[in-house]
Amino acid sequence: MIRLPTEDCRIEDYTLTGTPLTPRAPSRPLTRTAFAAAHVVSDPLRERNPWDTRPAVDWEATLAFRQGLWNQGLGLAEAMDTAQRGMGVDWQTARELIERTMASARSHPMKPRVACGAGTDHAAPQDLRDAGAILAAYEHQSEAIEAVGGQLILMASRAFPAMGAGPEVYRSVYRELIDGAAKPVILHWLGDMFDPALKGYWGSEDVAVASDFVLALIAENPAKVDGIKISLLDQAHEEAFRARLPEGVRLYTGDDFNYADLIAGDGKHYSHALLGIFAAIAPAASQALDALAGGDLQTYHRLLAPTVPLSREIFRAPTRFYKAGIAFLAWLNGYQKHFVMPAGFQSSRDIVHYSAVFRLADQANLLADPELAVRRMRLLLEINGVE
Template sequence: MNKPVMPASSLSLKLPTAGGGMETYRLAASRSFPAKLESTLNRVAFSAAHVVADPLADVDPWLTAAVDWDRTIAFREHVWDLGLGVAEAMDTAQRGMGLDWPTSLELIQRSVRAAKARGAGALVFSGAGTDHLAAEDAKTLDDVIRAYEHQIAAIEKAGGRIILMASRALAKIARHPDDYAEVYARVLSQVREPVIIHWLGDMFDPALAGYWGAADLGKAMDTAVAIINAHASKVDGVKISLLDKQREIDMRRRLAGGVKMYTGDDFNYAELIAGDDKGYSHALLGIFDAIAPAASYALSRLAASDAKGFHDVLGPTVALSRHIFKAPTRFYKTGIVFMAYLNGHQDHFNMVGGQESTRSTLHLAELFRLADQAGLLANPELATRRMKAVLALRGLEA
């Protein structure tokens, strides 16, 4: 196992500060992580992968998604090389926030084909939701069920596995926890293989407030656990995205045997994955897109019973993740794509929906500092040039 290398750095640039000035920032000693997994893992870990926009497409970005398919699939190859799975067509890919269902299905089909070409080691699960059904057009539970069935059938036809995403339409029309129980029972009874159920909190999507039929999270969890455990044979696991580590731990301990907990907590993932004497969480994380090499190496250290090595690598990434996912949390995707740009996975900072504009220059500058301090800039020289280019575009001399 190669250990991260930390050569000295003499790079610097000027970055804006909160007080309205500019400071000279000197980069820290960089780290180098293996480009491919060199051992085995004892956690199942998914990266919720982003899509690369096509900056030269003749479209209006706020209205039409244009995807650079070659770069998008190349990024998934990068994730698979590192031993991580791909959680496809999730909100990280701007699903329902710029990426519509037809484009999402094409993304899923391409990703599943690429995974199958690699063989058994390339894990991919894909999001099935109801986003082709406008919430205002959903009148009955049957409308929601048919929408889920439509997307599940299309993904299974492509040979894919399912992540059952939360439904804005269901959140709008459900009046009681029993409505959720009915919808999930009917949908789960039809899936070919066990699914991952995604509980996405309203900090990620305000339209999902009150999911599982209650504004009180304790009552909502009671309903979710009851539904999952009643259909445990159809559930591979549950991803909880509430940014509340204790609720995740509590839910994890209540799940039926064999049902995995996949942490979606981009604030506390290191300690949740490490676990305690009563269990641990697997991972399905948006931040694993941005920190995939470090995450892979850290997980390999955990599998080798090197808890200190795990925390030494993954611990410093948490400050970056908390910054990227700060409120309004739904804008975290901008930071994810900015990291991909800094690290050379794409040669531009353009996003589906024009969402490169959703974070401030100060936010991006602090992201650069935190990424550097965590050793996450794969090529510091390239990252520095690109940071300077973004600052220049925003009227600042770096």
């Protein structure tokens, strides 16, 4: 039992009820492509001036976490917003992360899929004021990723909305990037709930207009588009959008509220996955996808249904702070020795939120070692004045 604070400022006894899932490899080939977007583990002993300098990374723990995802049959979306790109992790660190991850993936027996985020975040905002500058910035990162064998995820860039770009600017940049990539790319549509600076992406604040534009962009050369990740937290929009995609182009759900139903599909269409929450719920995600591949929808929903309330709590508004919940669960589960994030990002959420995440993770059978989790939760509670 543990005493936890509640939303109405009370302290309540909580008794754990979960039966931890044991991580394992899938028993059959999966019928959905699933990328987990993983976080970066800080090295607090080497961290200096965390708000003003490059983050110090615990490379051993960071790569070991990725090995654990691969061992469960999941792919990896590397150096994405889950890894605090633009929120504590700079391009220089992200590039080293990509290089180390790709080397580790090559030696892994399961030969996992790894796709890596290419963006424009190494360039100063004042230097990204026209299409040519944005294209050059993307190409700089894309070349570094392709040089080590990574597949490109063309991350949404804050530079487009900042300059008030219209559809013609997006088309000129993305056309060059898509057509010039070594492998088919994954496009990235991240809503402003994840990053307010991305409001109006694709040149319109009208989601229907933006959808028409990006679908036309894909249709111009669908062979060079592996898929598109959509993170708008709108199930109806995603279902309508994926039904309009050219054959062979995947919809990678980034909907951390509705992923269970979207991945299961409607009988005709379904979504694949590129999700930050999959890094936090890997045993449930892997085993649910394994069941789905075997046609066992009942087991699929039994495993994933309890994870949805957990994910909704981690990704609650302000959604951009979800990264703290991902790292918190990694700490509770013993994948890192501390709860320190690049730029001190762990302070972006409060103790009531972390208490709710603890409860919901237990109820989803995702506290790997309950005794360790309770011990660490009590430490955090004490630091926050809860005895």
